[in-house]
Amino acid sequence: xxxxxxxxxxxxxxxxxxxxxxxxxxxxxxxxxxxxxxxxxxxxxxxxxxxxxxxxxxxxxxxxxxxxxxxxxxxxxxxxxxxxxxxxxxxxxxxxxxxxxxxxxxxxxxxxx
Numbered sequence: 381x382x383x384x385x386x387x388x389x390x391x392x393x394x395x396x397x398x399x400x401x402x403x404x405x406x407x408x409x410x411x412x413x414x415x416x417x418x419x420x421x422x423x424x425x426x427x428x429x430x431x432x433x434x435x436x437x438x439x440x441x442x443x444x445x446x447x448x449x450x451x452x453x454x455x456x457x458x459x460x461x462x463x464x465x466x467x468x469x470x471x472x473x474x475x476x477x478x479x480x481x482x483x484x485x486x487x488x489x490x491x492x493x
Contacts, residue, residue: 408484416477423468425461432465434473440466 416436424431429449433442443465449458 405485409481412480412484413477416473416480419473419476421469421472421476423465423472425464425468430461430465432462432469434466434469436473436477438470438473440469 419436420433420441422431422433426449429446431444432440435441449461
């Protein structure tokens with residue numbers, strides 16, 4: 381007995397339409413990524429003692445360290461403050477990118493996006 385493959389409604393026309401929609405979505409995502417890469421995200425730690433700005437491409441573009449937090453006897457605290465600010469700025473950039481891309485893709489999870 382031969383297995384029967386159910387017919388999809390609309391045939392090749394629907395497949396072509398689906399491919400066009402996927403291509404349009406990819407173009408929108410590519411455009412959104414270009415715009416997101418231009419954005420900057422700022423975070424602070426230590427009550428404003430450290431300010432960090434990262435770009436949408438996840439590169440640190442600016443850092444300000446208030447002189448009063450630079451204690452040569454406590455470099456570990458300074459490092460912790462820098463790490464906290466950088467991580468918060470990166471989180472903000474990542475969340476914005478995910479929100480933007482998911483909005484375009486209607487929350488369809490696309491591998492690598």
